[in-house]
Amino acid sequence: MYIIFEGIDTCGKTTQIELLATEFKDVIVTKEPNSTILREILLSSSFKSKRGELLLFLADRAEHYKRVIEPNRDKLVLSDRGFLSGIGYALANGDFEFDYLVELNKLALYNNFPDFIIFFKTNIETLKNRMEAEDKKADGIELRGLEYLIKVQDNMEKSLKKLDIPYLTIDATKEIETIYIEISNQIYKLINQYISNIS
Numbered sequence: 222m223y224i225i226f227e228g229i230d231t232c233g234k235t236t237q238i239e240l241l242a243t244e245f246k247d248v249i250v251t252k253e254p255n256s257t258i259l260r261e262i263l264l265s266s267s268f269k270s271k272r273g274e275l276l277l278f279l280a281d282r283a284e285h286y287k288r289v290i291e292p293n294r295d296k297l298v299l300s301d302r303g304f305l306s307g308i309g310y311a312l313a314n315g316d317f318e319f320d321y322l323v324e325l326n327k328l329a330l331y332n333n334f335p336d337f338i339i340f341f342k343t344n345i346e347t348l349k350n351r352m353e354a355e356d357k358k359a360d361g362i363e364l365r366g367l368e369y370l371i372k373v374q375d376n377m378e379k380s381l382k383k384l385d386i387p388y389l390t391i392d393a394t395k396e397i398e399t400i401y402i403e404i405s406n407q408i409y410k411l412i413n414q415y416i417s418n419i420s
Contacts, residue, residue, distance in 0.1 A: 222296075224300070224408070227340045229348065236397060237339075240401050251285070251290075271314045271317075275317070280329075282303075287331075291331070303338075307322070313372045319380060336411070337387050337411055338388035340381055341393040342378065342392060348370060348371070
């Protein structure tokens with residue numbers, strides 16, 4: 222079962238994945254961008270070519286699917302980011318259409334979208350406070366500003382409503398433990414449904 226955790230920076234998805242990894246057995250934890258070298262390139266600075274940036278993300282996604290996701294579809298796979306982030310950021314850049322981006326991501330994922338999406342929704346006040354609290358050097362994407370990140374989030378949410386993929390929206394401003402209980406309960410439901418379908 223392939224589940225992606227989506228949301229903008231500091232929304233708390235990475236923290237939740239780390240907590241969930243201690244509860245569920247034989248879980249595969251991964252993230253996008255998956256290639257260390259490519260991740261450094263993509264997050265180091267802004268690209269002059271938005272197409273170039275998009276194509277690099279897609280290349281990483283295709284390789285990530287073949288190397289990590291496909292061989293483990295019979296296990297619980299939790300991915301920190303996925304194709305929805307790619308669509309959200311590309312739309313925020315203003316150069317692409319939604320349907321075109323969906324087709325490109327189908328190509329990268331070999332027509333295999335995730336089984337479920339957990340979407341973390343935050344607000345600009347929480348985003349600002351958490352980024353200031355982290356006190357780290359912003360990467361190339363974060364340097365585009367808080368309003369840009371909220372625009373990306375809005376694009377993710379709008380895209381979710383157009384896609385035929387089940388999802389859960391999480392209020393990322395809630396306490397960590399509250400969010401954890403909500404997500405773990407959802408994953409247990411998904412696992413039980415999966416077991417019922419194959420038995």
